[in-house]
Amino acid sequence: MENVSNNYANNVKFAISVNPTFKAICEFNIQQFPIDGYYRYYSQLGNGTNILQTAEQLNTYLASYADMHEHKLNLAFASLFSKEDFNNKSAEIIDWGCGQAFASCVLIDFIKNKNINLDLSKFTLIEPSAMALQRGLDHIDAIYQRKPKPQTFSINEKADTSLSIKGFQSNSKIKIHLFSNVLDIHSLDLNQVFKNVTSNFDGLNYFVCVSPINGIRLQTFCKMFGQSNLLSSNGSSIVTEVFRPSAMKKITKSISRVEYIFKTNL
Numbered sequence: 001m002e003n004v005s006n007n008y009a010n011n012v013k014f015a016i017s018v019n020p021t022f023k024a025i026c027e028f029n030i031q032q033f034p035i036d037g038y039y040r041y042y043s044q045l046g047n048g049t050n051i052l053q054t055a056e057q058l059n060t061y062l063a064s065y066a067d068m069h070e071h072k073l074n075l076a077f078a079s080l081f082s083k084e085d086f087n088n089k090s091a092e093i094i095d096w097g098c099g100q101a102f103a104s105c106v107l108i109d110f111i112k113n114k115n116i117n118l119d120l121s122k123f124t125l126i127e128p129s130a131m132a133l134q135r136g137l138d139h140i141d142a143i144y145q146r147k148p149k150p151q152t153f154s155i156n157e158k159a160d161t162s163l164s165i166k167g168f169q170s171n172s173k174i175k176i177h178l179f180s181n182v183l184d185i186h187s188l189d190l191n192q193v194f195k196n197v198t199s200n201f202d203g204l205n206y207f208v209c210v211s212p213i214n215g216i217r218l219q220t221f222c223k224m225f226g227q228s229n230l231l232s233s234n235g236s237s238i239v240t241e242v243f244r245p246s247a248m249k250k251i252t253k254s255i256s257r258v259e260y261i262f263k264t265n266l
């Protein structure tokens with residue numbers, strides 16, 4: 001597994017060196033996706049919610065969902081950055097149930113493309129799949145071939161086990177928590193996630209929560225913060241181009257999305 005992981009890290013870094021972006025990571029993976037990949041691996045993904053354990057599953061997840069997730073995340077970040085001015089600030093990112101860290105990567109590209117002068121000083125990745133977590137670190141490292149590199153901190157745990165990571169955060173920095181396609185998972189204990197957030201993070205905290213379905217769970221999570229300041233909630237479908245692994249080509253498709261974006265002082 002070590003070698004597979006090292007190879008992936010080196011290969012993706014090399015493949016995207018001319019254009020180190022999340023889009024390039026996606027193109028690299030889609031090029032690797034085998035012609036029979038859909039029939040061999042798609043059913044192992046459990047609609048994207050399974051804790052993935054093989055390189056083939058990770059590649060299939062990315063080929064199947066990255067376009068969709070990227071689109072939803074870009075809309076969510078557009079909402080956040082239109083409401084709040086982050087210029088000349090520094091933030092720490094916490095990517096909960098990060099998988100291969102799509103949300104962190106899309107955020108890195110978003111602020112670069114929009115010329116937002118926000119320093120992302122640290123990424124904390126929380127994810128129960130060790131292989132997905134490693135790929136998340138590989139992806140952030142590959143994108144940050146452009147300098148300077150942020151700190152990364154990985155936690156190979158579920159988001160709803162009791163976490164004690166308070167000493168690892170900076171009190172003075174803004175925190176941006178990313179919940180990308182995670183809060184909708186029914187087995188996730190929202191109360192425990194809430195406890196993990198409130199017991200480990202101080203100061204000004206932003207939350208970007210996006211999912212394809214189950215807006216009610218996102219709303220429930222948002223309401224747990226009581227005094228929280230809702231910046232955006234949206235439940236509209238969008239039409240976009242996505243790679244369809246069963247057809248091995250991009251198609252135009254309507255995708256559903258829900259988002260809750262809010263901030264709170266802890």
Ligand SMILES: C[S@@+](CC[C@H](N)C(=O)[O-])C[C@H]1O[C@@H](n2cnc3c(N)ncnc32)[C@H](O)[C@@H]1O
Nearest residue numbers: 048049050051097098099102158159160180181
């Ligand atoms: C739909 S994927 C989303 C992954 C990533 N955030 C994204 O947007 O691509 C769901 C992720 O949640 C993870 N997961 C499953 N149960 C979890 C739990 N209890 N806590 C945190 N993550 C969990 C899975 O391993 C998987 O990576």
